Amino acid sequence: MPGRFERKMYKATCSECGKETEVPFQPQEGRPVFCRDCYMKKKGMQ
Numbered sequence: 001m002p003g004r005f006e007r008k009m010y011k012a013t014c015s016e017c018g019k020e021t022e023v024p025f026q027p028q029e030g031r032p033v034f035c036r037d038c039y040m041k042k043k044g045m046q
Ligand SMILES: [Zn+2]
Pocket: 014, 015, 016, 017, 018, 019, 034, 035, 036, 037, 038, 039
């Protein structure tokens, strides 16, 4: 059925906790990737 929004997600490993996660952008080498939990934690830190 068309009309469903499906965003391309990329599998990545969280640099913080090592959990497998999916991100809406292509993970780049040398760039840390964070899962949602760690991302929120970092954002909420300040
Ligand atoms: Zn994490």
